[in-house]
Structure formats: structure tokens, C-alpha cells
Amino acid sequence: MAVGERDESGDSGVVSAVRDVLDGSLRARLGVTEDQNNLMGFLFVAPNVLMFSVFLLGPVLYAFYISFQEWSILRNAGTWVGLANYVDVLTPLPVQGGLTNLQLNTSVFTDPSVNLFWYSLKTTVIYAVGTVPLQIYGGLAVALMLDKRVRMKKAYRAAYFMPVMLSGAASAVMWRWFLAADGVINNFLEPIGELVGVQLAQNWAGNPSYALGGVMLMAIWGGIGSNMIFFLAGLQNVPEELYEAARIDGASAWQRFRHVTWPNLGNTNFFVIVMAIIGAFQVFGIALVYSEGGPVYATTTIVLLIYQRAFEEGKMGVGAAMAFILFLIIFAFSYHQYRHRQQEEVTY
Template structure:
């Protein structure tokens, strides 16, 4: 008479033999059937990607060569003469003309000459200031909060709180703080330093940079905190044995071992700053005097305020080209600095 334990063991043996036979059948299946099964699993993702992402991108690329109207839904090719040949690139030519070096670089100083190049100038200045400070600030804050300090969870939540706010909410809050009659000037007015930080063309872009730093440092802090967790403690212990102080441990252990994090943070920061839109629109709607008109704000105005969708999509693909060049250049730098073992 079989015992309960024996019946259980027999059941496990039967289940194991069934699994082995199933696995052998899968392994012995012809490669054509395996390929077909893989294709069937991939097809739904390919369909969704093509319909909702690739298709609209290709259609927008076609629209960039047309004079397309939202209400009519039809467009005609925008022809122009280029190098003696008639080509449907009038949108691109009109956007880029006149070139910045014409008229003694006036298009970079005044939006009345060429608004595209003035928006490019604003975006590049914004990126040049915000990206380095975001990266260094996020790294330093993460380094400070990675140590043994009291209430570090509260500090982490406080630094990350701006990331949780929407761009529109952030822009409205800071407009309220930095306006001529805002909260900041209530403290500066008694000492005679009140100023329309959000209302002056001289300071509006700087105020927009402040908003970008306020939100970006907390986001980069989270990424650097994740990177710091992956650095082995043995490396720090070896550096201490060799007599390295805190600054040298950061320089020779922490910073080099965060190379992948640096690359990821830099690329995300460049893409995000070149595509700055929500805070610029909510903060000053591109003003005053076009001081906060970035590339994406200009694309939005061109498409939805002027109903010039062909021209707007051409601007969008020019922006894509700029972001691609910066990202690819950063990738090449990362590949050259990578050390093989």
C-alpha cells in the first residue's frame, strides 16, 4: 500500500517527465516554426507602433513640404527655386532665410528679422545654462543625500517635488512669484530692489532658466542616486586604504563609475531643454518681446495660432535634426572615452 509521501513523489516525477517532454518538443521544433511564433508575438507591437507613431511621423514629414490647412485638410506642394532647380522646400527655405550672418547677425538680436533664428538663440542660451547646472547640481545633491544624514528621505522628497508638478502649474506658480507685483518683490520692495523679473525682456529668459533648474535638478538627483547605489563599497574601502580623502574618492571613484549615468542624464537634459515648451508658454507665453519664445513655442504658435501646419512641421523636423546631432555627438564622445578591458 502506497504512502501519501510516495504518491506525492510519484506525482512530481510525472509532472517533471511531462515538462521535459514538452521542452524537448519545443527544442526539436523546426526553426521556421520558431521564427513564425516570434513574428506572431512581435506583430501587435509593430502594428501599434506603425499606426500611432511611425505613420504620423511620416505623414508629418510629407506635410513639411506642403502648404497645409487644418480646416481644408488638403495641401499643395510648397515649391521654390533652390540651386537653379524647382523643389518643394519653400517651407524650409522661408524658415531659414535670412541666415544669421546676414544683416550683421541681426536675426539673433531682434525677432523682427527672422523669428526662427531668434527662437533658436533663446533655446541654445537656455540649454547652455540649464544643462550643465542641472547635471552638476543633481550630482551634488545626490552625493549629499546618499550619505548618512538625518531626514534624508524628507530632503529627497522635497527636491523631487518639482518634478511631480506639471509644466503648466510650475509656470503659473513662478509667474506669480516673479511678476512685478509678485511674492518675491514683496520682500525686495522695502530695500528698493523690486523688479519685474517676469515682465522684462532682459530678465525673462533668466527667470525661465531658474524654473528649468528648479525642476531639473530633482530629476537628475534621482538618476544619480540610482547610479550611486551601484558603486561597490570595496572601491571606496580600497581608496581609503590608499589614503585618498573625500574629494579624491569622489574624483577617482565616484565620478568615473557614474559614466553611464552621466551619458544618460546628459542626453535626457539636452533633449528636454531643446524641447522646453510648457513652462515657457505658461510662464510668459513666449514674451515679453519674444524673450522666452523657444523653438517649440514657435512651432506651437505657427501651427495653432497661424494655422500654418506645413511650416510648423518643417520647424519640428529642423528641431529633430538639431537634437539628433547633439545626441549623436554626445554618444560618440561616450564611445571614445569608453575603456575596454
Template sequence: MSVKNRFGRVKDTLSTPIERLERLFNSDTNKDNFAGLLFILPNIIVFSIFLFGPVLFAFYLSFTEWNVLAGEPEWVGLDNYIDILTPPPWEDGWAVLDNPTANLWWHAVIKTSTYTLGVVPLSISGGLCAALLLDRDLRNKRLFRAAYFMPVMLSGAVSAIIWRWILNQDGIVNSLLEPIGLAHNWSGDPSTALASVMLIAIWGGIGFNMIIFLAGLQNIPEELYDAARIDGTSGWQRFRHVTWPNLQNTYFFVIVLSIIGSFQVFAIAMTFAEGGPYYATTTIAVLIYQEAFQHGSMGVAAAMAFILFSIVFVFSYYQYRVRGNGEVNY
């Protein structure tokens, strides 16, 4: 039985759920959608069990006080978040800058922000310059590309071990600098340890960014460069008015990915100096690890992880909303 509603459309009034399902799967489009859903269903199940489920459990843990070896979690509400964020960093004249133990969380945030400000611009600009050079017709171009990309194939821990050996008190760098009186314990001095970690990250990040930029450069139509040459433009003008506008989406992707990765840096800092000396390389991820597995404070570590997630999410969402998918302007 059907009647017309106030818009003049026919509406089933006595249709049963079974009849609705039959009509749903009688359509060819709906059949294809259902078949596709069946294909991705195993992935959804695995994602829910092994990823989404642990995330929800960690969110619950962030409101508890729990040690893995000490029984059941004890509900403490927002106490973990309050303890992490207080005292604020500006209290006592920014004492956290000189005394990390005043609040390790804010100290880690400052160190991670410093790391980000140093690594992201240099790794992106270095990757772009390398991509522009290797996009030309050069001899042994593939060899150079492989050489630049080789650090990316090494894990962060392996890279940190190699550079710790190079920058050690008795390392290769000091053996070269010692004759001119510039030898220094680069990894053991709190004033240079973070800079050493930044050097490792830049060394490894340039190759990855280069590959992304190369992909973007190769998608730019050659006709645009030909038209620009006919107009008598210089190399800089072609870069400014042709290359750069067409790389905007690529650049947006690289900068967002680089900043997210820099806020999550762990393997390099942990392997290179284990957060030291004197908390000099204690980034947010390193501090979370130390709280969870060295101090046994799973609840506090989970709360820190979700604060970090909030920072990364807000930044990524803001960048997406501001940048969006704008059109290229020449």
C-alpha cells in the same frame, strides 16, 4: 535536390518557399522568436498607426502649404525650409539679436541655445551635488529625497503658473525685495523673462537628475571605496578616482537627456509668458506651436519640427559616437 557550392556547402536548389517555412518553424529557437514576435505585434501595429504614420504625414506636410481650415495641402517643395532658414542670422550684423522679426526661427534658436547653456550645466551639477549629499547616512534621508523630487511630479504648466505668481510684479519675491529697492517685474521684462524660465527649469530638473545620479551611485561597489580608504585617500580623491569614473555612463545619459529636453522646452515657456514679452521666451517648440495653431501654417510648422529633429538627432548621434560605451578608467 541539393548540390555543393564553391565553398563546399550543401545548397538546396529546388526547395520551395513552403518547405523553407516548414524548416524555419521546426527549430525550437525559431519557434520562440516567432512567439515573441506575436507578443510585440500589437505594439508594432499601434506604433505604426498612431506614431510612425503621423510622422510620415508631417514630413509630407513640411513640403506643402496647408491650413487645416483651407482645403487640401498645396505642394511647395523646399520653399518652407528656405523661408525658415533665410535670411541667415549673421546677415546685417546679427540684426536678429535686436530685432526678432528679422527671422523668428533664428531668434528662437538663439533663445533656445541660451536656455540650454544656462539650464543644463546647473541642473546637472545641482542634481549631482544633491545625490552625493543624500547618498550618505543622514537622518530623514528619504524625506529630503522626496522634497527634492517633488518639483518633478508637477507638470511644466503647473510649475510655470506657480512661479509666475511668485515672480509677478505683485508677487512674493518683489514683496521681499521692495523694502531694499530691488523690486522688479521679472516675468514682464524681456531682459529677465528668459532667466525666469531658466530658473523654473533648473528648479524642476535638479530633482530628476538627482534620482538618476543616486541610481548610479548605489551601483558603485563599496569595495572600491574601502580599498581607497585603506590607501589613505581623501574624500576628493575618492570622488575623482572612484565615484566619477563609475558615473561616466550615468553622466553621459543625463547630459544627453537634458540637452534634448532643453531643446524641446515648451510647457514652461508657453505657460509662463506665452513666448513673450517681445519674443523673449519664444523657444523653438513655442514658435512651432504658434505657427501651427495660431497662424495656421501647418506646412511651415512641420518643416520647423523636422529641422529641430535634425538638430537633436545629429547631436545625439555625435555624442553616442564620441562617447560610445567606453570602459571605465580609474
């Protein structure tokens, strides 16, 4: 580097050279070698690695070990059963027969007495399909509206984010009161139904046909606010120069969104979609408090079923096996989104 030139940090060549000499002499005086310097860096991250290993990785590996045993939480011991827990969870399979005469066994999805795991998986998938798109696109729509210059913008943002600050249990209790047979919503719908001659008031929480809809309504109500924050952050990173260039070229509002906003939200979309899918497959608190998985298993999701098997019935091995099957399902969805995101990326 020539004298007077500046390095990447903004220092001149003279200052940079002096700093390197001082750093080298200081390390020499302290007797710190390059290997010791790397060791010091490792020591700084060691507490985080230790906490991760003890409180996250360790319990996960221990649960995987328990999934191969008939485990008793009272004795803190178990009997090795191999893959029996996984077989017990998955049988009967949705597909039966040999390779030449495959037959669908749809009863596992329609009758909870046949296999409650597959039935709860179907319920969870319906919940995910009904909530994830509305959470994502609802959050994006609100973010686009509040990203503009509107009056009381901060107040609107706080109002939409308010459900996120409530706990899942508190939200479920509130919505159970709203959707009760004599709740606020029925008191509003009953006179309207009398006017049009249609029975609009229902027992939303106690009817198997509507109970899952109430849980989905709670999830959408809370999910829009959290996704709004992520999309607002993503919109702040879109260069204004791109919008100016699009306006000069005569692009309409829809064309600016399609060709400028949406492509620049690629990383945000990937994050929001993956987190929304994971959250949908892990729904637990609102389903437990709202209806305890009922009525007639209408709101029994996979995580709620894991909780019931492991902690209410004491079948820790079966619960752990269900948990790792759920992990594989979530991993498959997340990996698919990751591969899809890689294919969409453009290298300049």
C-alpha cells in the same frame, strides 16, 4: 556536460538533458517547428511594433510629408511647394556672401522682425546653456549629499523630487505669481533694496530683460530633482569595495570622487546629459504658460514658435519644417555625446 555538473541556469546535467528532451518532444507533439517558434516570438512583439508604427512613426513620417507642402488643417489637404517652407524658415541666413567674402548677419539673432526662427534658436540656446549645467551638477550634488547616512533622508529626497511631480503648467502659474510685480519675491526684495539703496524689486515676468531668467529658474528648480533620482540610482551601482580600496590607499574624499565615483557614473552622465539637452531644446509648457513667449519674444523658444506657426497661424507646413530642423539640431547634439562617450569607454 558531465553527470553532476551544472549548467549556467544552475540545473544539473541530468535535469538539463531531461528538460531538453521534454521540450523537443512537446514541440514535436504540437507540430511546432523552429520557424514557427520564431513566428510566435514575432507575434508577441507585434502589438508593440503596431502601436509604435501607428502612433509614433506614422505621424512623424506624415509630418515630414507635410513639411514640403502648404498645408491647410481645415481642408486636410495641401499644395506641394518642395523646399520652400525650409527656405522660408531659414532665410535670411546668419552667414551671407560667397566663399571668399563671408559676412555674419547678426541681426537675425538680435532682431525678431528679421527672422524669428533664428531669434528663437538663440533664445533656446541661451536657455539650454543656463539650465543644463545647473540641472546636472545640482542634481549630482544633491544625490551625493542624500546618498550618505543622514537623518530624514527619505523626507529630503521626497522634497527635492516634489517639483518633478508638478505639471509644467502648474509650476509656471505658481512661479508667475511669485515673480509678479506685487509677488512674494518682490515683497521680500523691496525692503532689502531700501536698506542698501538699490532697486532690487523688478517686474520679472513683464520685463524682456528678466523674463527668460524666470523660465530658466523654473527649469532648474524642477530639473535638479529629476536628475537627483538618476544619480542616486547610479551611485547605488558603484561597488563599495572600490571605496574601501581607495581609503586603504589613503585617497581623500575628492580623490575618491574623482577616481572612483565619477568614472563609474559614465553611463548615468551620458543619459542625464542627453536627456537634459533634449528637454532644454524642447521646452514649451512653462514658456507658454509663464509669459506666452513674451514680452517682445523674450521667451519664444523653438517649440513655442512651432506651436504658434502651426496651430495659431495655421501654417502647418512651416511648423513641420521647423520641427524637422529642430530634430536635426537635437540629433547632432545627441550623436556628439554618443561619440564622446564611446571614446571615453575603456575596454579591459
